[in-house]
Amino acid sequence: MTPQLNARGDVAVLVPAAGAGLRLGPGGPKALRLLAGEPLLVHAIRRVVAAPSVRMIVVAAPAVEVGAVRDLLAPVAPVTVVAGGTERQESVSLALAAVPAEIGIVLVHDAARALTPPQLIESVAAAVRAGSPAVIPVLPVVDTIKEVGPGEIVLGTVDRGVLRSVQTPQGFRHDVLAAAHASAAGALTDDAGLVEKAGLPVTCVPGSELAMKITRPLDLVLAEALLHAT
Ligand SMILES: Nc1ccn([C@@H]2O[C@H](COP(=O)(O)OP(=O)(O)OP(=O)(O)O)[C@@H](O)[C@H]2O)c(=O)n1
Numbered sequence: 001m002t003p004q005l006n007a008r009g010d011v012a013v014l015v016p017a018a019g020a021g022l023r024l025g026p027g028g029p030k031a032l033r034l035l036a037g038e039p040l041l042v043h044a045i046r047r048v049v050a051a052p053s054v055r056m057i058v059v060a061a062p063a064v065e066v067g068a069v070r071d072l073l074a075p076v077a078p079v080t081v082v083a084g085g086t087e088r089q090e091s092v093s094l095a096l097a098a099v100p101a102e103i104g105i106v107l108v109h110d111a112a113r114a115l116t117p118p119q120l121i122e123s124v125a126a127a128v129r130a131g132s133p134a135v136i137p138v139l140p141v142v143d144t145i146k147e148v149g150p151g152e153i154v155l156g157t158v159d160r161g162v163l164r165s166v167q168t169p170q171g172f173r174h175d176v177l178a179a180a181h182a183s184a185a186g187a188l189t190d191d192a193g194l195v196e197k198a199g200l201p202v203t204c205v206p207g208s209e210l211a212m213k214i215t216r217p218l219d220l221v222l223a224e225a226l227l228h229a230t
């Protein structure tokens, strides 16, 4: 039986999944690439549907794959599938348009972070519910970070104590995310960046190693190992 969403939940999760996956190399859209025999998107959605607050899931799929993605996800969860855009930001905007006004909290979650645990989805949603207009999960930066100039000459060492590596799901009050996307000028790599530009506070909560983004070929190998270790 298909797992059901919580009709009393207060959270919609937008899942941008329309990217090409160029950094992963040839093999088709990244969200449909296989991890332990199943598409990354299936792994991601299975974890989203297991989060008790989630009432609605909207997937932005590659335009030519919308029908196939509907069929793929039908046994996994009740999802709305829309065609994504050429940039991640456009895919998120198109998915957001499908969310009814009465859902108060909207999370944006990369299909590429396929192993993100349901608990992280809940902790981001809880922080928005507690009053933060925008919430991001973060991890400390573990490498020494250098600023470099022309000719790859080091200009200086950045204080990594003030840096964070940012993950998804990123959580927002619905009105805040809608306003940020409506006034977005120029593409940014994450949704919280749009809210920062609007001058609103963005709150950090602890992220998860399992929410790693599958970006390059080695990440698929690591994800497969993590899948078997958890
Ligand atoms: N036009 C786009 C671009 C990206 N994404 C989604 O945004 C998430 C984060 O993007 P990234 O990991 O960079 O994926 P790709 O854009 O596919 O990767 P690449 O830059 O290597 O092509 C992914 O789930 C991806 O499918 C999207 O929905 N629409």
Ligand SMILES: C[C@](O)(CO)[C@H](O)COP(=O)(O)O
Pocket: 088, 110, 166, 167, 168, 189, 190, 191, 213
């Ligand atoms: C949203 C994101 O996953 C947060 O780390 C990231 O910014 C996506 O960036 P990408 O360049 O599209 O991979």
